[in-house]
Amino acid sequence: MTTEQRPLRADAQRNLERITASAQVLFAERGTRAQMEDIAAHAGVGIGTLYRRFPTKEALITALVRQRFQEFAAIAAECEHITDPYEALATSMRRQAESIEGDAAFQLAMMNIDNFSWDGIDEDKSALNAILSRIIERAQAAGAVRADLGVEDYGMMMCGTTATMYFMHGEHGWQRHLDLVLAGLKPS
Amino acid sequence: MTTEQRPLRADAQRNLERITASAQVLFAERGTRAQMEDIAAHAGVGIGTLYRRFPTKEALITALVRQRFQEFAAIAAECEHITDPYEALATSMRRQAESIEGDAAFQLAMMNIDNFSWDGIDEDKSALNAILSRIIERAQAAGAVRADLGVEDYGMMMCGTTATMYFMHGEHGWQRHLDLVLAGLKPS
């Protein structure tokens, strides 16, 4: 909950941004095991300051995850403009997956590692889902995908793809998983 | 590496079995965060004893994961006897997935959480893959699945399915993910 109620004092705002940026870098690099102390040091602040903004490590990660979800929504919104209804759907998934390729922590998060409570993430998720629903319905109207496809399926497939992304780094990467899954979407 | 070189002294053997069983229970219940001390207590031994058999928590989990892989191989071997070539493949995936439904730690492990080194697991994996290759080839010869399907795809799909299993507990569960993925296997 990167709560930005009353504007922060200028230096505090700068610190907050540094913290978020450092956290993004270190978590992406090292996954969930990046250490709070290291993040604070990387941001050039004391740990106390970090904890003043984010009460727990979980809260910090949640903030980053929410940013990613907002990016997902932006990507989906762009893909809605693609003329071909099937490509709109497929491209959305592919581009979202590409956007998190270097971010180990988000991949872990996406798999719900450590049973995070994901405070506030439902808002972001439903904003995203609203767009995705439209994309899916258009594809269905065009007969490009199976009639029983739902938004939950979309999330599920992204979850599966993310898992293979984290798991397998070889040439047979997550693209392959996504291809298989996309092939399964065609009407039978 | 549950190394069983020279037979253990009777009491030590009994302790080892208790440890493995307790670890299985607690990890399944609580995921990777089950504590070593709790496992030792549950098994009725001191922590020192636990560490005498398994040098690290990782090694303990690895041992359990290897057991699961061996079970996977047993399941695959049974499924090889199914007459319908497509069903042999689909049933193998479905039954393997079912077998780990209650085991949170394995699900996490399957997703390579914490970058475990998976000592020795390659052996188990290749034993399993040998069987799976035969099942896949038979399905391909029968024209029941796409010609470009490989064993790595099998692992990838199980990985994705496991992730959704851990991630989503609703009615739209992992079965749905598996269905979508299986649908994608049919020759186009």
Place this chain on the structure above:
DNA sequence: ACCTGAACACCGTTCAAGT
């Protein structure tokens, strides 16, 4: 208001002492 870092708590791991 916000910053700092020493101190605390928790849990994985070690090791000296015991049988």
Place this chain on the structure above:
DNA sequence: ACCTGAACACCGTTCAAGT
């Protein structure tokens, strides 16, 4: 050979003191 548990180390989190 094997067992035990007190002690250590590491890292997330707190809080008293300072600006």
